[in-house]
Amino acid sequence: MQARLIEVAAGGAAENMAIDQALLESVDRDAVPTLRFYTWSEPTVSLGYFQKARDRLAHSPSANCAFVRRATGGGAIVHHNELTYSFVWPLENVPAGAKSDLYQRIHLAIIESLGRFGVSASRYADLGAQAVQTVASGEKRDEPFLCFQRRTDEDLVVAGYKVCGSAQRTSRKAVLQHGSILMDVSPHSPELPGVVSLTPQKISLQELSTELTSAMAEAFGMKFVKFALDETLIERSHQIQASRFGQVDWNEKR
Numbered sequence: 225m226q227a228r229l230i231e232v233a234a235g236g237a238a239e240n241m242a243i244d245q246a247l248l249e250s251v252d253r254d255a256v257p258t259l260r261f262y263t264w265s266e267p268t269v270s271l272g273y274f275q276k277a278r279d280r281l282a283h284s285p286s287a288n289c290a291f292v293r294r295a296t297g298g299g300a301i302v303h304h305n306e307l308t309y310s311f312v313w314p315l316e317n318v319p320a321g322a323k324s325d326l327y328q329r330i331h332l333a334i335i336e337s338l339g340r341f342g343v344s345a346s347r348y349a350d351l352g353a354q355a356v357q358t359v360a361s362g363e364k365r366d367e368p369f370l371c372f373q374r375r376t377d378e379d380l381v382v383a384g385y386k387v388c389g390s391a392q393r394t395s396r397k398a399v400l401q402h403g404s405i406l407m408d409v410s411p412h413s414p415e416l417p418g419v420v421s422l423t424p425q426k427i428s429l430q431e432l433s434t435e436l437t438s439a440m441a442e443a444f445g446m447k448f449v450k451f452a453l454d455e456t457l458i459e460r461s462h463q464i465q466a467s468r469f470g471q472v473d474w475n476e477k478r
Contacts, residue, residue: 299371349377
């Protein structure tokens with residue numbers, strides 16, 4: 225199967241979310257799997273769809289960052305010193321439970337790609353009784369604001385710290401999964417170390433995206449072909465940005 229690959233590029237907060245949505249619509253229509261890697265043009269907080277905008281002010285290190293509300297759930301992510309990926313997969317001819325399978329296959333590919341650099345990552349569900357870094361005791365009553373202080377079975381952990389989390393959104397015929405791979409500590413989230421903070425390895429975003437593309441190709445039996453956003457996708461992403469992710473009403477709707 226042939227799939228599209230969009231290589232690492234930086235984008236603004238609303239722009240990045242609008243492109244992901246435009247790609248979801250495109251795969252829903254044309255059934256061409258698409259893998260995209262991106263960074264953020266400035267330190268940015270992406271809120272989970274159901275989070276309250278005012279809650280970001282309680283996290284003082286990131287309170288002055290740009291922010292956008294995702295169309296996916298989960299906790300807030302500080303996008304700085306990390307690599308964001310999105311993968312859009314057509315739902316035709318796939319078995320029931322494909323969405324949970326997608327989490328596992330992508331995260332296992334991330335484990336494989338990190339392993340090629342000598343980094344040992346594990347699914348949280350596979351850690352068993354091993355000690356895992358958790359949120360401060362004062363935060364245990366309520367779910368933490370930051371995604372990387374939460375834990376689900378499919379989250380990826382290095383040296384006891386969560387370094388990768390993902391979320392999904394489904395359309396009629398396709399599913400979008402996007403996620404963040406935390407690479408290094410940020411002054412906007414100093415409590416969260418990343419892969420290169422926790423290991424002696426030095427890994428560039430380009431190196432990681434190249435290895436992850438290879439691991440994804442193996443995991444899904446695909447051949448990736450480099451792809452640049454065409455005029456139709458760019459125009460559609462601009463429309464989505466103007467009507468949704470770039471609007472105060474959307475970003476502060478809760």
